[in-house]
Structure formats: C-alpha cells, structure tokens
Amino acid sequence: MPSPGLQRPRGTADRLPADAPAWDGVLRAFARECRLRNFQPISTPTFETTELFDKGTGATTDIVQREMYTFDDRGGDSLTLRPEGTPSIVRAYQQHGMHVLPQPVKLYYVLPVFRYDRPQAGRLREHHQIGAEALGDPNPAVDAEVIDLLWSTLRALGISDLALHVNSLGDPESRPAYRAALVAFFTPHADKICADCQQRLTQNPLRLLDCKKPPCERVSADAPRSLDYLGDAAREHFDTLRRLLGALDIPCTLDHRLARGLDYYNRTVFEIVPPHGSAQSTVGGGGRYDYLAETLGGPHLPGVGFGSGIERILLNRRRVGLEEAATHVPDVYVAPLADAALTVVTTVAAGLRQAGVATEVGYAAASPRSHLRRANAIGARVALIVGNREVEAGRVTLKPLGGGDQVDVALDDVVSSTQAVLAGRATGGDA
RNA sequence: GUGGGCGUAGCUCAAUUAGGUUAGAGCGUCUGGUUGUGGCCCAGAAGGCUGGGGGUUCAAGUCCCCUCGCUCACCCCA
Known part of the structure; x- marks a missing residue:
C-alpha cells in the first residue's frame, strides 16, 4: 500500500x-x-x-x-x-x-x-x-x-x-423530572458504574442508559424509563x-x-x-x-x-451478499490502423457519441492486433476498424466482438449499422 | 482518547527451522509471436530504498526502538 x-x-x-x-x-x-x-x-x-x-x-x-x-x-x-x-x-x-x-x-x-x-x-x-x-x-x-x-x-x-x-x-x-429520577436512581449505585458513567451522572444523565459496559448495563436494567415520565x-x-x-x-x-x-x-x-x-x-x-x-x-x-x-x-x-452492478463500459471501440485514419476515427466517434453510443477510440495508429486486444479488454462489443484501405474506399470495417462476421459499411451508414449490431439485429451492411 | 494484531511490486502472496549473495511468483499492465484482426496460449519488458526513520550486527524484509498507516476491540456515532 x-x-x-x-x-x-x-x-x-x-x-x-x-x-x-x-x-x-x-x-x-x-x-x-x-x-x-x-x-x-x-x-x-x-x-x-x-x-x-x-x-x-x-x-x-x-x-x-x-x-x-x-x-x-x-x-x-x-x-x-x-x-x-x-x-x-x-x-x-x-x-x-x-x-x-x-x-x-x-x-x-x-x-x-x-x-x-x-x-x-x-x-x-x-x-x-x-x-x-x-x-x-x-x-x-x-x-x-x-x-x-x-x-x-x-x-x-x-x-x-x-x-x-x-x-x-x-x-x-x-425532562427535568426524568433526569432527576435517573440521578436519584444511579447515585446510590455510583460505585458500581464505570468512570465515564460517573461523570455522565452530573453531565448528561440520559447517556447513562446506553453505556454498553456490563456493570453499567446491570444497573441500568432497572433504571427509570423515560416513557413513564x-x-x-x-x-x-x-x-x-x-x-x-x-x-x-x-x-x-x-x-x-x-x-x-x-x-x-x-x-x-x-x-x-x-x-x-x-x-x-x-x-x-x-x-x-x-x-x-x-x-x-x-x-x-x-x-x-x-x-x-x-x-x-x-x-x-x-x-447480506448482494452483488453490485458492473461499471459502465463503452459499446464501441474505433481503431485507426494508420495515421491517415485518425481524422476518420475522430469523426466516426463523434457521430456515434452524438447518437448516444458510448465510444472509446484508439488514439494512435497501431496494429489491428493491439487495437483489438485493447477493445476486448475494455469490454467493447463492436470494433470499428479504419486503415488505409477503408480511408481510400470511404468505408469502415465493423467487427462484432461477441462473434459473427465482420462487415464493410459506408461512412454514412456507420452509426445505423453499429446501432443495429448493438441491438442484436442484422447488420445490413454489404460484405 | 485507550488497548491488541498487521505493513514485501497496482492486487494476492513467496523469500529455505536463531538474520546470509543481484527480494521471487501468479494476476494485471505494456510490447511482440512477419503479410491488416481480439479472447486461449507463448515470449519479453516495465513495475519494490521490503510504509518511513533510527539502532543492533561483518551482514536486516527477517531482531529492537520510534513514527506513519491499516485493522480489531473499547468509546462514540453514521
């Protein structure tokens, strides 16, 4: 620590x-x-x-x-x-x-x-x-x-x-009557209660009641009850x-x-x-x-x-053994494979977020392997991959991480296709 | 405020019966395992002044003291 x-x-x-x-x-x-x-x-x-x-x-x-x-x-x-x-x-x-x-x-x-x-x-x-x-x-x-x-x-x-x-x-x-009754009750027993309680006797007699020490508890068991006053x-x-x-x-x-x-x-x-x-x-x-x-x-x-x-x-x-909910994780991870993809990744992520889809991005170009490892570790359900090929074609590769075939979708359809996959519906993209 | 237990990497723990060479492992993290594809697996790396300070000793993570922190009980409260 x-x-x-x-x-x-x-x-x-x-x-x-x-x-x-x-x-x-x-x-x-x-x-x-x-x-x-x-x-x-x-x-x-x-x-x-x-x-x-x-x-x-x-x-x-x-x-x-x-x-x-x-x-x-x-x-x-x-x-x-x-x-x-x-x-x-x-x-x-x-x-x-x-x-x-x-x-x-x-x-x-x-x-x-x-x-x-x-x-x-x-x-x-x-x-x-x-x-x-x-x-x-x-x-x-x-x-x-x-x-x-x-x-x-x-x-x-x-x-x-x-x-x-x-x-x-x-x-x-x-209160004064009850207080007086408590004092009257405890005073003869002053030698049997703890030092703290002896002080309470003059300072705050009410508190004599909830002392948990056995001797004090024994005495206070028969103490006057506030309800009676x-x-x-x-x-x-x-x-x-x-x-x-x-x-x-x-x-x-x-x-x-x-x-x-x-x-x-x-x-x-x-x-x-x-x-x-x-x-x-x-x-x-x-x-x-x-x-x-x-x-x-x-x-x-x-x-x-x-x-x-x-x-x-x-x-x-x-x-009592109750389980707590898991922390929130992003639904989508957007992965740039090349520097040239950074702009597309940024705008795709922005579009998803505007549509209410929680999205994490890869901040630097890296291999598909390392991006997918990260996407998996983060708990994303969909990875959107953008490399040179996608940039040139104006498309992105949509890969469902829970299993299923990846598809290639047009930039304009990324949000709707992603939402469809997240909702468990067919992607509608052309393979 | 009073008493007891504890303190080794981010986490969980090791470190050979009375102290002995560069304090280890698993998990986690990062990077790799040729050509653009995750989980499993494999490899490598980073990561510790052993909570901090002092003392004893040729030698201290191991013993002693102090301190800080955590923890349990008391007290009190939520």
Missing part, C-alpha cells in the same frame, strides 16, 4: 470507478423514495460557522467536545467542517424564510460529514450521509413518514434484516407513531435505553441497526427536535429527521 509519495489523510477514502455502481444505486434508491414522498433536494455548505454546531448539535455532545474539524479562516472567523447535517438544514430554513412555504417543508440531502475520531471498519473521518428533515409540523404522522423513508430506502436496496429501535425522550417540561401529549404522540409504523408494516422494538448522542432530540428517537451489530454498526438514526430552531435563535419550529451513513449501507449490502 504505502508507496512513496503523498497519501490521502487518515480516515478518508477514495471512491474508485469500481465503487460507482454501488454508490449510485444508493443515491438512486434514496432519491426515488424521496420523490415518492415529496421530499425535495437541498444542499448546504460543507463548512458552517462553528457557532451553528456549538449551539445546535450541543456543547455536551462528544461531537462538539472532541470530534469537530474547527479552524479560523483568514478573516478570523471560526468555521467548522459539518459533523452532521441537521443544524445546517434548520439554518437554511430560517435563512430562506421557508415558513412561507406550505408546511411541513420536507427536504433531503446527500453530503460528506467530518468527525475527528479513530478510524475503524465502518468509521471514517470523512463519511457520507443520506438524510432527510421534515420541518414545521409536530404531528407523529410526519415522524412515521420520515422513518418510513429511511426504512423503505434500505428495503429497496435489498437489506431486509435490519431492526428499528424507537424510544421517546419526552418534552422539555418532563412522558406527559399526556408526548405519550399520545408516541402511541400514534407506533400505531402508524404498524400500519406501514414496519416492525419496531421499543428500546428504553435508546438516548442518542445529540442534545437536541425530544420525543421520538430511533435507530436502525443490523441483527448482530456492535456499537459502531448503526446504519441510520434520527429523531424529533422541536426546540432546535429556537436554540439557534429563531422562532419555534418543530422538526424530525434522520441521517444514514452511505458507507455503512454499502457494508450491509455486502454483509
């Missing part, structure tokens, strides 16, 4: 031509599911003011505390490579006055996100997410549609063994969501310990995970964030959305 010279930065990946079909497949499936639900595409800058994430993502999150790529630009402004998509989308909603549009405003995006973390399988410092946000409507039917969008996309991609975990974190009014409205919201998920035939598991790592969630939180996944295997996750917009200094704006890692989706496609 590391040959001399420059290497890409740690935790980044090159996406090579061979990877394109799989990647495009994800984007196409996602765009289709979005279109079917009237989600519209949006894209926002790769970097934003640091303040957006400090306030939006939340100062107590790991993301903000130790994972952001933050730098001062030459003008002295603090900027940050986005570590997630949601705050940018809410910011764009506010900045463009999308409250004048029919609500909810439903947006989707595909974007690179950056987090400084130790790379491992399924975890990169730059990864890519598909995501969607529905802004301006608090109804649980919107939550259901957002979850359905991600679920359906993954199903369309052939990954059918994933599990949906859901929970409700309640609203700001009920929900207000009537939040309870009804969650019940309706689960009913609608049932109507959509989306099986979901109630996970009392699902808390998510972002500060802004209220009510609905969800995650989609593979059957035997570990912590870093989450394929996608999201939730409702009705108070994020206010946190950013705007008017009240309910919202719900998700993000899902494209690299992890692809990992799961491979895990």
Whole structure:
C-alpha cells in the first residue's frame, strides 16, 4: 500500500470507478423514495460557522467536545467542517424564510460529514450521509413518514434484516423530572458504574442508559424509563407513531435505553441497526427536535429527521451478499490502423457519441492486433476498424466482438449499422 | 482518547527451522509471436530504498526502538 509519495489523510477514502455502481444505486434508491414522498433536494455548505454546531448539535455532545474539524479562516472567523447535517438544514430554513412555504417543508440531502475520531471498519473521518428533515409540523404522522423513508430506502436496496429501535425522550417540561429520577436512581449505585458513567451522572444523565459496559448495563436494567415520565401529549404522540409504523408494516422494538448522542432530540428517537451489530454498526438514526430552531435563535419550529451513513449501507449490502452492478463500459471501440485514419476515427466517434453510443477510440495508429486486444479488454462489443484501405474506399470495417462476421459499411451508414449490431439485429451492411 | 494484531511490486502472496549473495511468483499492465484482426496460449519488458526513520550486527524484509498507516476491540456515532 504505502508507496512513496503523498497519501490521502487518515480516515478518508477514495471512491474508485469500481465503487460507482454501488454508490449510485444508493443515491438512486434514496432519491426515488424521496420523490415518492415529496421530499425535495437541498444542499448546504460543507463548512458552517462553528457557532451553528456549538449551539445546535450541543456543547455536551462528544461531537462538539472532541470530534469537530474547527479552524479560523483568514478573516478570523471560526468555521467548522459539518459533523452532521441537521443544524445546517434548520439554518437554511430560517435563512430562506421557508415558513412561507406550505408546511411541513420536507427536504433531503446527500453530503460528506467530518468527525475527528479513530478510524475503524465502518468509521471514517470523512463519511457520507443520506438524510432527510421534515420541518414545521409536530404531528407523529410526519415522524412515521420520515422513518418510513429511511426504512423503505434500505428495503429497496435489498437489506431486509435490519431492526428499528424507537424510544421517546419526552418534552422539555418532563425532562427535568426524568433526569432527576435517573440521578436519584444511579447515585446510590455510583460505585458500581464505570468512570465515564460517573461523570455522565452530573453531565448528561440520559447517556447513562446506553453505556454498553456490563456493570453499567446491570444497573441500568432497572433504571427509570423515560416513557413513564412522558406527559399526556408526548405519550399520545408516541402511541400514534407506533400505531402508524404498524400500519406501514414496519416492525419496531421499543428500546428504553435508546438516548442518542445529540442534545437536541425530544420525543421520538430511533435507530436502525443490523441483527448482530456492535456499537459502531448503526446504519441510520434520527429523531424529533422541536426546540432546535429556537436554540439557534429563531422562532419555534418543530422538526424530525434522520441521517444514514452511505458507507455503512454499502457494508450491509455486502454483509447480506448482494452483488453490485458492473461499471459502465463503452459499446464501441474505433481503431485507426494508420495515421491517415485518425481524422476518420475522430469523426466516426463523434457521430456515434452524438447518437448516444458510448465510444472509446484508439488514439494512435497501431496494429489491428493491439487495437483489438485493447477493445476486448475494455469490454467493447463492436470494433470499428479504419486503415488505409477503408480511408481510400470511404468505408469502415465493423467487427462484432461477441462473434459473427465482420462487415464493410459506408461512412454514412456507420452509426445505423453499429446501432443495429448493438441491438442484436442484422447488420445490413454489404460484405 | 485507550488497548491488541498487521505493513514485501497496482492486487494476492513467496523469500529455505536463531538474520546470509543481484527480494521471487501468479494476476494485471505494456510490447511482440512477419503479410491488416481480439479472447486461449507463448515470449519479453516495465513495475519494490521490503510504509518511513533510527539502532543492533561483518551482514536486516527477517531482531529492537520510534513514527506513519491499516485493522480489531473499547468509546462514540453514521
């Protein structure tokens, strides 16, 4: 691997031509599911003011505390490579006055996100997410549609063994009571939980729930459940969501310990995970964030959305044994046998391309053997050979590479004859 | 951020039990196999400061240290 010279930065990946079909497949499936639900595409800058994430993502999150790529630009402004998509989308909603549009405003995006973390399988410092946000409507039917969008996309991609975990974190009014209950519950057990968790006890008690360490899990098994602290409205919201998920035939598991790592969630939180996944295997996750917009200094704006890692989706496609499509190859190869054929080759190729036929050319005169070897290696189905004989006669030799006799066609008929051969019809050329 | 494994041509791997001459092969690439015809086959070539740096030794791809990178687990997330 590391040959001399420059290497890409740690935790980044090159996406090579061979990877394109799989990647495009994800984007196409996602765009289709979005279109079917009237989600519209949006894209926002790769970097934003640091303040957006400090306030939006939340100062107590790991993301903000130790994972952001933050730098001062030459003008002295603090900027940050986005570590997630949601705050940018809410910011764009506010900045463009999308409250004048029919609500909810439903947006989707595909974007690179950056987090400084130790790379491992399924975890990169730059990864890519598909995501969607529905802004301006608090109804649980919107939550259901957002979850359905991600679920359906993954199903369309052939990954059918994933599990949906859901929970409700309640609203700001009920949160203090629940938080206090957690603290009251865990404090007597403080000596039995890990050091991290002891810190969480004061910093962010909700996160005590999803610690995977056995001692902590033992303790938290009997911990108070957020559902028991929900207000009537939040309870009804969650019940309706689960009913609608049932109507959509989306099986979901109630996970009392699902808390998510972002500060802004209220009510609905969800995650989609593979059957035997570990912590870093989450394929996608999201939730409702009705108070994020206010946190950013705007008017009240309910919202719900998700993000899902494209690299992890692809990992799961491979895990379940799905084959990816082959890369595109040209249909035709045009081969000059002599310098005098170069002009003809160029114009023939241009004519084919105008007719929509993918065409590769030989860029220099060479022997038929070497040209045909190359044509074969490239995967072309038809070779068009132009040598001195053809140039003089104003014709080209058309050779089907899958077998069959080669024919000699007039320059004016090259496009139609080639298309006929590609379509599997008789060539019509005179031999 | 914490711990473990690994690092030889573009790729997959070799390199004779405690180190020993010009580090090999297959695949791939390029060029040829007389006269204008591919796939198979044959031949040849290109391609490595053995990730990088330092150390031990008469001698290091092989041993030691550092560093970079990959990888696995933890953590966290997508």
